[in-house]
Amino acid sequence: MTLVAVFASIGRTGLLKNSQIEFNFAGQVTMKHALASLTFHLEGEAGPYYQQLIDQVKAGIRLQRLNPGDKLPSSRQLSVSLGVSRSTVARAYDSLLAEGFLVSEAKRGLFVATSAQYLLNVAQAPRRDQPMERPPILTCDSGADTATFPARDWAASMRRSWLNPDLKVLEGAYSDGFPPLKDAIADYLYRVRGVSCTADQVFVTSGNRDALGVLQHALDAGLAANAHWLLENPSYTPMRALLSNRASGLGSLKVDAEGARLPPRSESPQVAIITPNRQYPLGISMSPARRQAWLQAVQEAPSLWLIEDDYDNEFIYQGRMGVPLMQADTRDRCFLVGSFSKVLFRGLRLGFVVVPPGEIDRFRASQQALGASASLPIQPVLADFMRHGRFDRHLNRMRRHYRMKRDQLLALLTDHLTPWLDWQAPHGGMHIRVMLKPDWLAARASARWDHQIADALADNNLRLDVLSDHYATPEIGEQGFLLGFSNPPEATMSRVVRALADWFERQPG
Structure with missing residues (x-):
């Protein structure tokens, strides 16, 4: 036939x-x-x-x-x-x-x-016992682009790391992390980020939430007992929710054009969580003067501790990566928190904390008391992936890839949203902050317009990350959206941007 x-x-x-x-x-x-x-x-x-x-x-x-x-x-x-x-x-x-x-x-x-x-x-045929499937929700997510993940290289690391597995891994030992992975992380931080630390200072976690939980336990049990915790405003909302139940309350650090402002000096212990190299969600870098002011405060304050969140700093498209404050801390008051989920893939759920030498035993005791939550069997795979240079090659490839996607989103914004929104090309990271123009807001009654716009587009299965949600008090701060460019394909970014433009064009005046 x-x-x-x-x-x-x-x-x-x-x-x-x-x-x-x-x-x-x-x-x-x-x-x-x-x-x-x-x-x-x-x-x-x-x-x-x-x-x-x-x-x-x-x-x-x-x-x-x-x-x-x-x-x-x-x-x-x-x-x-x-x-x-x-x-x-x-x-x-x-x-x-x-x-x-x-x-x-x-x-x-x-x-x-x-x-x-x-x-x-x-x-x-429709089935009465099953609800109708809804079309997929469109969003500009700032997660890793897993479509470009080097699956073959990862599979090779899986095979090598499990041909002759470490018996202690099978027994669930290494509560603070697989030793070769700790070595690889310490080496990476020195080569790429300029942080000089030993493998003993590195603790493997299941991500930022796990890291903060152990840090709370360790600091509350140590010199920072009953400390007042301070978080940047605006900040990552899940982090604020995680810390909101503290008995002493949760204070705010206002963020201006130079980064997080210093809190008033206090004789009582304070713990500040800051993102100096790339602030989330504003995407700004702390100025050299502000960095020096924080370091000086750590030297002079009787009990000020810093938790430095090294959020998505692997992806820099212009200039050089900033050196974490921890490297310049001579009082051993800084902790550095990092994650592999943004770099590799979200489901990995592995991160790390670098602790000062004097806090190693205390942090280890807290991690053991809470129970290690980081998956141990996957750690030898990541260690092999890093040891054979595949991690570095993947990062270099993704920097070029994300820069291209950033430029795609910037072109779409310029073509469709210039009359209503303001933005700046970010020098790094995985999202662009776009703000409603002040004159557009001034011509309308006071309201959280970014929320109203997001609610209107949600009816069309489109989800927007609202900027004002990241402030401790909604009436303070800018209104706008966080548009991720790292995860979505260009077609999705185009549909989101065009949907926003359509909404603005339908408004009177």
Whole structure:
């Protein structure tokens, strides 16, 4: 029989332009078939290619352009014709085989299953016991772009690290972290961030929340007992929620153009959590004068402790990375908190704390008392990944990748939102802070307009990170949004920006 496949333009691959290809397949087919005609059209912004192929084969079955017993082209033929990898076509075929829409016959190929139409009808029939699926929520997330993660390199590290596993890992030892990983982190911090520390000062955690929990326990049990804790305003909202239950209350450090301001000097213990190299959510770097003022305060204050959150500082696109304050601290009052989730992938849930030499025993006791929450079996994998240079190569690659995506988002903002929003190109990080223009706000009644805009767009399955939510008191501070560029594809960024522009254009005046 003859199966004619008409291939239209393929979007970004652009290998075939409205060409028609005819496939002739030898072999006997037990049923009589009419000529089958099916069109594949792959669009670069319409989702993964393999999913597009799956959807189009199912559409061909539904429209009876593919009938039971019709033979499909081989994965090699179809991949060459479409200009995509063979594994893409094979993945689509494997899924259709698993769902029962196709059947495979030895030495003959793939055919449409006799039950394909029935399966399609069953799949499309509404079920009373299941809610209707909602379309995916669109958002400009500032997480890692996992589509570019070097899975093969990671798999190689997994194989190597578990060929002859450390028995103490299997026994759940190493409560403060896998020793080779602690060594690798200390080496990385020295080479890249300029921090001189020993592996004993490094404690592996399950991320920032775990790190803050152990730090609270350790400081409350030590010299900072009954301390007044201070957090930047604005700040990362989950951190404020985590610390809000402190008996002594949670104070605020106002952030201006130079970074977090110093608190009034106090004879009582104080613990300040600051982000000097890249403040979240404002994205500014602390000025040299303000950095020196904080370091001087640590030297002179009777009991001031600093927790330095090294948030997404691996990604710098202009200039050099700032050296953490901890490196210049001579009183051993600074703790450095870092995370791998932003750098590699969110599900990794591994981070670290670098503690002053005099606090090693106290911090270790607190971590053991609370119970280590960082996954130990994955730590040898990360250690191997770092030891073989793959971590450094991945960071270098992602810096270039994220800079390109930052520039894409900046171009979209310039093209569509200039009349209503202000922003600056960030020198680093994974998001852009956009603010409602003061004259636009001044022409309207006082309100949290960024919240109103976000609520309006949420009805269209679009979620925005509202800037005013990050302030301790909503009436203080700027109004606007945090638009991440690291995770979403350009198509998603474009839809979010255009949705914002559409909302503004519909407003009177």
